[in-house]
Amino acid sequence: MSSKTNITFSRRAFMRTSSLAGGGMLIGFNLFQACKPKAEPPVDLSQLNYNDFNAFIKIADNGAVTIFSPNPEIGQGVKTSMPMIIAEELDVAWQDVYVEQGILDTENYQRQVAGGSQSIRFGWDALRQTGATAKQMLVNAAAARWGVDASECTVSEGVITNAAGETLGYGDVVNEATQLEVPEDVALKDPKDYKIMGQSKVNVDIDKITTGKPLFGLDYKADGMVYAALVRPPAFGKKLVSYDDSKARTMSGVIDIVKIGEKVRALLEKDPSFGSKISSSDKIAVIAESTWQAFKAKEAIETVWEDDTTIESTADHDKELNKILDGNNFNTMRSDGDVNKAFAEADEILERTYESPFLPHNCMEPMNFYANVTDEKVHLVGPIQTPAWKAGLVANMLDREEKDILLEMTRMGGGFGRRLYGDFVIEAAELAATINKPVKVVFTREDDMGIGIYRPAIKYRIKAGIKDGQITAYHLKEAAINDGMYGLIPNFFPAGAIDNYQVDSGAHDSNVTTGAWRAPYTNFLASAEQSFFDELAELMEVDKIQLRLDLLDKVDAAADERIQYSPERMKEVIKVAVDKSGWGTKPSSVYQGFVNYYCHNSHVAQVADVEIVDGDPVVKKITCVVDCGIVVNPSGAENQAEGGVIDGVGHTMYGDFAFEGGQGHAQNFDRYRLIRMKEVPEVETHFIQNELSPTGLGEPTLPPAGGAIANAFSAATGNRYYQQPLMKNPELLKVPEKEVIG
Structure with a gap:
């Protein structure tokens, strides 16, 4: 069974030509909602290399299909x-499909972003329409050749069959299809008829x-091309006074040493919003014949730095976050009822504070x-999650x-968010403009961990009031370094479930x-709130x-359009x-710990x-259940879910x-503790099967893991955990002697 959908894009968004080398047909289509009306396709696409478009289908006269993936591939599997979504509606055999990465094209396409677990969700409808429209054009061409109505034709894996049993491959009619009008309406497949989606497919880049x-x-x-490594400020709040590069200039492979930073400062004056993501201090760039030579030479440069702004340490951050929680300078994100009145009338009140540290991305x-x-x-070439943003900044910086x-x-x-900001793109562009050479800037691990971009340290204070055995008040306060809470999060669970509910952020x-x-x-x-709910249940x-x-059961999402999650x-x-x-x-x-959570x-x-091994609680298994709508690629989805849990x-x-003194204490993995292979628990993943449009998957399984562990450890040890990482307070992980069984 098929369903009709009205195509909401301009006909000129659907580009086609019959003059490709080899007689193939090139079909380009805006994967995100619609081509902008001003984006006129070239009259003769044969004069362009197809890489001038960032998302389209190419069908050769032998029936082979190349599909260009428009979004950045970060390991989340969108490439x-x-x-797969296009190929499903195009109705071709997956083994006949070739996939290539598209380039940035801000004229024709929207949201070429890897972030927020939104690529499939935003592209779902347009991706299907892309494949279905191309399929209908090919069917129409075959029907015209046979002199039959297109409705009499069927398609399977790139082969069109008419009622008499005659067949034509896509490659047989690809040139004729270019002469036909783009159809106004196309039929989308019913999910029960999917042959590609819902079937596990190997990562298209796995061989490489x-x-x-x-x-x-x-x-x-x-x-x-030359290579560059940059000498950066040793701590936040420092600026360069002077440097001596005489020794570095004599080292093998060194081509030049220059100072950059002027163009970045000019950019920050024009676009201050980027200022929180990149240092405005001068940096010293070592240009060399290889990365290693650049790395070694930069170590030989002698520098003098001075304080430019306040130098902060973790102790300072901790004091500031406590001031916020204890004060009244908040941005109220949501306020239902009257929490103060409800707390005053409560029989019991539970209040807890949870804290988490800065984290590098690694x-x-x-x-x-x-x-x-x-x-x-x-x-510009390289790994970036937000290519359009960076292209715009570079254009602005270089006029x-x-x-x-x-x-x-x-x-x-x-x-993991680190490549959203692209400070390295800006540095590479400024350096290339300065030395007039093609250059690749490469960070050392210490560059990124010691003075990079971090998850902000955050504290949450959660307070609940209980009256007559019911939760009557709930107040969540957030204190964060730099970044306050997103506007949607106050509308996540338990919003709508408690009459007097308030969320504040500072x-x-x-x-x-x-x-x-x-x-x-x-x-x-997720960890803070779900740990709190467990403790609240114990109190009640x-x-x-x-x-x-x-x-x-108390949530009426239909009556409150702010609610983001589905209680059902x-x-x-x-x-x-x-x-x-x-x-x-x-x-x-x-010992078991439970969590439910909604995000992305x-x-x-x-x-x-959790089991006790040699007196210590050890995570043995995580059972994970996900409702993310239709699962496009089950093996890829399982990898994403399990990776999020383990992370x-x-x-x-x-x-x-x-x-300490504005500098990260761990600048490499010798001091930064990551989970080890032997510590990874078994992860058992289950997906809810439905036919709802896909939602996020790269991130939603990570947040609940912390709360599940904390609640299980509490069951094992009798202690509650208010600070991450849990190993920061190892004494709280000790099991009472009577509980030790292993």
């Missing part, structure tokens, strides 16, 4: 799943990844970017038109650069699961998690199983980062 073929930013090379691939600035164009910027995206070896402005870190804000808020002497279900979908993941985890039925040696448009429930477990247990 596989986005083409496993054999080490050029794919990532660090792999990129160009003729005449991407496996260090920050890097290539730039070449010429009179004709500014050529160029945005049309002069050619930005090519490479696959990223991790991002921030301390610091010169430490902070930004999004995987599952921004919710990455710790009610079942922990039932407390959550009862609260969800949340209850479903809770019930499945209880069933799949064996909640309450495990042997007494297994998806609903998740998790159960952690959440690792940072909940071990992730810690502090500042």
